[in-house]
Amino acid sequence: MPNKILIVDDDNEIRKITGIYLENEGYEVLKAENGEQALKIIAENDIDLVLLDIMMPVMNGIEACMKIREDNIMPIIFLSAKSEDLDKIQGLASGADDYITKPFNAMELLARVKSQLRRYTRYSTPQNAAKNIIEVGNLTINTDTRQVLVGDKEIRLTPKEFDILELLARNKGIVFSIEKIYERVWGEEFYKSDNTIMVHITKIREKIEEDPKKPVYIKTVWGVGYKI
Known part of the structure; x- marks a missing residue:
């Protein structure tokens, strides 16, 4: 079974391009336009990793991350156009595991995703x-x-x-x-x-x-x- 990755971003082009990168690596991709949609998808699916934009309408990434963390331990990687240290600190403090600044390199994104999934899979598999x-x-x-x-x-x-x-x-x-x-x-x-x-x-x-x-x-x- 391929890992399921949820992309949460209000920019359709970013969802599309990021989805292509991940699907080409064999991942199953789900997409959401905002935090509220993301929470609904997570409640209905076994998501292995979330790529989460910060600046979104309806429910922003920080709020969504905190809500996700109430019941879930899968890795969360923020994707944000903000690069200031304070923004990174706020993102990590809300429960995220990593932070990538837009525009990001496809190889860097995939490396971060694979690293997070390796750790998550290793620790969540009982026999290992x-x-x-x-x-x-x-x-x-x-x-x-x-x-x-x-x-x-x-x-x-x-x-x-x-x-x-x-x-x-x-x-x-x-x-x-x-x-x-x-x-x-x-x-x-x-x-x-x-x-x-x-x-x-x-x-x-x-x-x-x-x-x-x-x-x-x-x-x-x-x-x-x-x-x-």
């Missing part, structure tokens, strides 16, 4: 998942089911947030620089101007820490990186 429970204080991480509990409360993390948390938890006491975290989790070369790791760490803390400003689990080692 690591059957393991990691416990850190009141925090429990099930790498088999990709569930995170703080006490008895289940915490919903995006795939990338989970990967970062698992990386740190499996290596308790070891300090990881933002470069190492990025390279281990994304599998790509790190760029110095990239704020991706900072954004994801902030979101994880907001979800698992009682007081994110005084974190108990993910500690900052100033000038070096992060550790559990």
Whole structure:
């Protein structure tokens, strides 16, 4: 069964061209013009990855991403004409896993899509998942089911947030620089101007820490990186 990818963009030409790229790679493509249509399609289909524009009528990409994340963990990649760091931070903070600026190169898009699907498929396939429970204080991480509990409360993390948390938890006491975290989790070369790791760490803390400003689990080692 081919992976199903949902393209959400109010620009018909972008939906058409992007769809051709993906279909030529063997993916099944579904399309939506706005966030509301996207939510309906996701509710009726098993979507493996979402390509999501930010600036759309009816429901924009940020709102749609947050709604999708209430019940779904598939990778979400933003496609946006905005390239400012603040826009990228806002997009990633809403629950997206990656961000590509328009106009994008077809090869780059396909590489990002394949990278996200590899990680998602590996972690969501039971026979390939690591059957393991990691416990850190009141925090429990099930790498088999990709569930995170703080006490008895289940915490919903995006795939990338989970990967970062698992990386740190499996290596308790070891300090990881933002470069190492990025390279281990994304599998790509790190760029110095990239704020991706900072954004994801902030979101994880907001979800698992009682007081994110005084974190108990993910500690900052100033000038070096992060550790559990």
